[in-house]
Amino acid sequence: MRRSPKPERQPLWPWLLLAPGLLWLVLLYLLPLLGLVPLSLSEPLSRFGLETVFRGRFATYLEVARDQGPILLRSLRTAGIATALGLLLAYPLALLIRFRGGRWQPLLIGLVVLPSLVSQLVRAIAWSTLLGDHGPVLGAIGALGLRDGLNALGLLRDGRLLNTATAVVLGLTTTLLPFLVLPLVVALQRIEPRLLEAAADLHAGPLASFRRVVWPLSRPGLSAGLLLSLIPAAGDVVNPRFLGGPDDRMVANTIENLLLVQLQAPRAAALTLLLMALVSVVVLLQLRAGTEELPLP
Amino acid sequence: MTRLARVLLLLGSLLALALLYAPLLVTLLFSFNAPRGRFNLVWQGFTLDNWRHPFADAALSQAFVTSIGLALAASLLAVLLGGLMAIALSRARRLPGHRWIALLLALPLTNPEIVLATALLNLFVAINLPRGVLTLLLSHSLFCLSYAALTLKARLAGFDPALELAAQDLGAPPLQAFRRVTLPLLAPGLLAAGLLSFSLCFDDVVISGFTAGEIVTLPLYLAGAFLREISPQIQVLSSLVLLISALLLVLATPPRPERKGGGPPG
Numbered sequence: 001m002r003r004s005p006k007p008e009r010q011p012l013w014p015w016l017l018l019a020p021g022l023l024w025l026v027l028l029y030l031l032p033l034l035g036l037v038p039l040s041l042s043e044p045l046s047r048f049g050l051e052t053v054f055r056g057r058f059a060t061y062l063e064v065a066r067d068q069g070p071i072l073l074r075s076l077r078t079a080g081i082a083t084a085l086g087l088l089l090a091y092p093l094a095l096l097i098r099f100r101g102g103r104w105q106p107l108l109i110g111l112v113v114l115p116s117l118v119s120q121l122v123r124a125i126a127w128s129t130l131l132g133d134h135g136p137v138l139g140a141i142g143a144l145g146l147r148d149g150l151n152a153l154g155l156l157r158d159g160r161l162l163n164t165a166t167a168v169v170l171g172l173t174t175t176l177l178p179f180l181v182l183p184l185v186v187a188l189q190r191i192e193p194r195l196l197e198a199a200a201d202l203h204a205g206p207l208a209s210f211r212r213v214v215w216p217l218s219r220p221g222l223s224a225g226l227l228l229s230l231i232p233a234a235g236d237v238v239n240p241r242f243l244g245g246p247d248d249r250m251v252a253n254t255i256e257n258l259l260l261v262q263l264q265a266p267r268a269a270a271l272t273l274l275l276m277a278l279v280s281v282v283v284l285l286q287l288r289a290g291t292e293e294l295p296l297p
Numbered sequence: 298m299t300r301l302a303r304v305l306l307l308l309g310s311l312l313a314l315a316l317l318y319a320p321l322l323v324t325l326l327f328s329f330n331a332p333r334g335r336f337n338l339v340w341q342g343f344t345l346d347n348w349r350h351p352f353a354d355a356a357l358s359q360a361f362v363t364s365i366g367l368a369l370a371a372s373l374l375a376v377l378l379g380g381l382m383a384i385a386l387s388r389a390r391r392l393p394g395h396r397w398i399a400l401l402l403a404l405p406l407t408n409p410e411i412v413l414a415t416a417l418l419n420l421f422v423a424i425n426l427p428r429g430v431l432t433l434l435l436s437h438s439l440f441c442l443s444y445a446a447l448t449l450k451a452r453l454a455g456f457d458p459a460l461e462l463a464a465q466d467l468g469a470p471p472l473q474a475f476r477r478v479t480l481p482l483l484a485p486g487l488l489a490a491g492l493l494s495f496s497l498c499f500d501d502v503v504i505s506g507f508t509a510g511e512i513v514t515l516p517l518y519l520a521g522a523f524l525r526e527i528s529p530q531i532q533v534l535s536s537l538v539l540l541i542s543a544l545l546l547v548l549a550t551p552p553r554p555e556r557k558g559g560g561p562p563g
Contacts, residue, residue: 014389021382025401028439032416050422092309103552110546115317117542119500121519122535126320129338174316206302235409237503252411272415283407
């Protein structure tokens with residue numbers, strides 16, 4: 001095998017290839033992100049623009065924690081509920097695709113991705129038809145006589161489904177499903193079906209097989225799926241804005257409002273940094289839980 | 298597996314598929330609706346008129362074209378920059394700072410989009426860059442860059458650099474070896490990275506909302522439609538996108554031959 005002529009010297013070409021991308025990442029990502037820190041310590045210059053002046057004002061963080069803290073925590077809770085519901089649905093589908101899909105596995109995987117190709121806003125429009133006051137979902141609930149029960153449980157609000165937290169969770173769960181299913185399928189593909197046969201031979205019931213074989217072996221896929229769904233869910237804008245009521249807004253809606261409507265850039269920056277800090281904790285916990293790699297969609 | 302486990306598996310899967318496909322079926326159905334009033338949200342009656350005039354909503358069509366152009370430009374830029382980075386990272390493993398660069402590349406993926414949007418908007422305000430086509434292109438190419446680079450890096454990790462060396466041994470100059478050997482091997486990765494970037498840009502709401510200025514992309518038009526008018530052409534164009542994607546999917550994924558043991562696909 002031929003070697004490059006001067007193996008000792010650091011070659012220049014990798015840096016030339018990296019330069020434009022690094023320029024993008026540093027100028028458009030790293031510096032603006034770090035720039036949020038001084039911005040969060042500034043004060044608006046006027047009430048009519050986004051210009052600010054640096055004052056070293058830490059009180060903004062206290063105000064944000066007081067005023068927007070609850071919505072921040074509620075957003076994380078909503079994201080958590082949607083992800084948990086998504087997992088309950090994603091596991092059966094992933095297992096079905098992996099172990100019953102047979103030759104149709106690639107097509108089935110494609111069917112999971114296909115809905116994401118239709119705009120999330122168009123899907124939100126469709127959900128508002130489905131969940132609307134005269135829509136089929138409420139109709140079915142009424143026909144089954146479940147309306148009062150669901151009202152009492154707080155899943156409906158005054159007999160309505162659209163513009164409730166339930167609708168937000170439903171929309172969010174649907175958006176997240178592909179991100180949960182795909183990494184799970186990838187992880188399950190590493191499990192030999194013979195392993196499950198062996199478990200059955202050893203008189204393990206389906207529950208025991210799942211708990212002792214499938215669950216531990218699919219942990220990397222689960223971690224990746226949790227990251228790929230929790231991160232976008234915590235910062236979701238579309239579902240709360242179009243399927244939720246005024247009380248169901250999530251933190252990204254608040255940031256948007258602070259920045260674009262109220263022109264409170266320092267507050268928006270502080271809230272953004274708090275959101276980022278909380279999400280980073282989740283990311284680190286998941287990475288420690290053993291994601292081997294992030295199987296990107 | 299016991300019968301109960303099998304039933305639960307099937308029920309869960311059906312529910313998941315129902316959630317995924319219910320909005321799409323409604324969209325397809327309502328593309329044939331003849332709405333009364335401005336909001337195509339309640340079923341009134343069947344018509345083919347919307348499909349006869351798919352571009353009747355001029356503002357929608359304009360936004361559709363804008364978004365296709367923007368997504369094409371941004372994803373090409375992202376694949377180009379990301380591809381160069383992926384080649385450098387996978388070939389020069391002993392580069393000083395290799396790990397830091399890889400980390401910097403993966404970091405944007407750990408931020409919710411709203412974080413990038415806030416940071417970018419404040420950058421553009423700070424350097425006094427008026428928001429419009431340029432800021433949109435910069436923002437979109439940035440948030441697709443990591444997806445594109447990591448997709449291509451994964452593809453490059455799967456093939457043997459000895460192939461390129463072999464081509465050079467056979468007398469091909471490095472650039473020709475790259476064009477004749479590396480590039481064809483990279484092609485499926487380039488296609489995947491490009492499609493992924495395109496679909497991410499095409500459907501982006503948050504970052505566009507912060508950086509678009511006066512430009513109206515398709516998602517921004519749709520976000521406004523909730524307050525203004527939901528024309529049936531929205532459902533027609535979405536159904537078209539859906540049907541074309543479905544057709545491509547069926548063509549691209551022939552059932553694979555049954556293999557014993559069912560190992561990971563090659």
